[in-house]
Amino acid sequence: MAAAIMSVPAVDRLTSAAGAATRPARALRIGQLLTLSGPLGSVGLDLQKGFVTYVRQNASRLGGRKIQFFVEDDAGDPRTALQKAERLVSEREVDVVTGVVLSNVAIALRDFFHSAKVPLIISNAAADELTRGESSPYIFRAAYTNYMIGASMGRWFYRNIAKNNVFTAAPNYSAGQEIVAGFITAFERAGGKIGGRVFPPFGTVSDYQPFLSQIQGERPSAVFAFFPGAEAIRFVRQYSEFGLKRTIPLHGAFITDPAPVLNAQGSAAQGIGSSAVWAAELQNQRNARFLATYERLYGKGEPSTFAATGHNAAQLLDVALRSIKGDTSNQARFLRALKNVGTFQTPSGIFTLDPKTQNPIRNFYLRQARFEDGKWQNKLLSLLGSFRDPGR
Structure with missing residues (x-):
């Protein structure tokens, strides 16, 4: 597992617990491909914190399944990102990948995930073309486009x-x-x-x-x-x-x-x-719970909007998994579940995934x-x- 995971203690504990999953249902293997070093390292870290916050709110499970994280730092470099993506898919055999901070990294990853036929849920990278001419049935967004x-x-x-x-x-x-x-x-x-x-x-x-x-x-x-x-x-x-x-x-x-x-x-x-796409003052139960759990995990200090979109990514995945009772053995069914998550309440307000673009319809x-x-x-x-x- 990448050393970058050590930057979020809550992830270490979560991974250890998830690794204890026993047969017959193995842990859901989630790859996180994030920029965790360099000038935008804080963005990747916040996306990770938001994702973990949601998981912690749900007894360290998504869709009823225990989970195991594999975290890779792409350092904001498209070539590095491709190498790390291949490691997650080929060596770690992940079921789904989340994250991606930069648009140029997301564009470089598009063909790889399309060919590998592994779902990618983008938490931040906002390149328009991935929702337009270069869209893929394997790429979903939890944030926005530029x-x-x-x-x-x-x-x-x-x-x-x-x-x-x-x-x-x-x-x-x-x-x-x-x-x-x-x-x-x-x-x-x-x-x-x-x-x-x-x-x-x-x-x-x-x-x-x-x-x-x-x-x-x-x-x-x-x-x-x-x-x-x-x-x-x-x-x-x-x-x-x-x-x-x-x-x-x-x-x-x-x-x-x-x-x-x-x-x-x-x-x-x-x-x-x-x-x-988010504000701490938003008055809804999801936001109150998000803020309370985030503070418990990471101490006082307001989460960033990036933490909120990381949380959105985890919730999108959870909603999809719940609709198929956590069973990802049939990938076509898993993809349909992601595509058709519909509308749900998040800390940011009402979130709808447009099934035509696999991109959110959301409040700003x-x-x-x-x-x-x-x-x-x-x-x-x-x-x-x-x-x-x-x-x-």
Whole structure:
């Protein structure tokens, strides 16, 4: 088992217990393929924590079966991911694989899982094409597509921030391009007009001054932005330091999440609105239980939205398994069960898996960065609506 599993003590205990499964029903073998090292290692860890939280809520079983985890770190590299996926399927003989943080990794894995005929439940990677032209009957999503992330802010932006001459800013890679495209589609559908776009190179920019100068020179009404992780920290800070925040409102998608990003942004993030698929303040029994179990396992500290989607992935798998009484011996039946999980309540609200796209139909929420109760928080403001990917 990969050494990365040691980073989550709850997984170690769960694996040991699951390994004790006895005949006739062997433990369900679950592969987790995650980015657990490098700049986005925290995302993979949060996905893992969310998944384990759900399993712990259900007596360390899914679909009534004991489970055994096999965790692999893809290090955010497509080639490494392919090697680790082959190990999970060929050596570990897993029944299903979950996880995948990055879109380029998910794209690289598509043909492997399609050929191996092993179900893959993606917990985060949001490449549009895996729900469209490159979809596969073996690939399911528990989170969203990039289109959905961007589209969730389009109508709200038009109604509440600006109607014309809106700029977009995102790193120049597939996720950035697709999220911006989703935003523009929804914004223009609402009646808005885009003024321009900036796409800084992904992963190599430490000084955004040339791009901020371009925005300043064009004098847009507002800016919609998406940047992940450390890039979100730098962009939001420099946007404020450059003086743009005082005159050109900045809002976006996932740019103040998770908590370590917001804490590092500090006062530069004050008032920024951002979309998300989960919020701690959501009032439902599933969310209350999720928060309580997460705190019991990992201590105080609010889960991230990534932990919530990891939880969604585990619940999707559990719902499917329960419908077939945990029996995965007939793979065609198992795939039909995954495809037809239907609608169920999650900590994030109502979750529906579209059987045509094998992609969620789900709520997105507007949160705003604020300093309250002595700490920076993304506070829930409103429901943005329910969103789906259009598919092919």
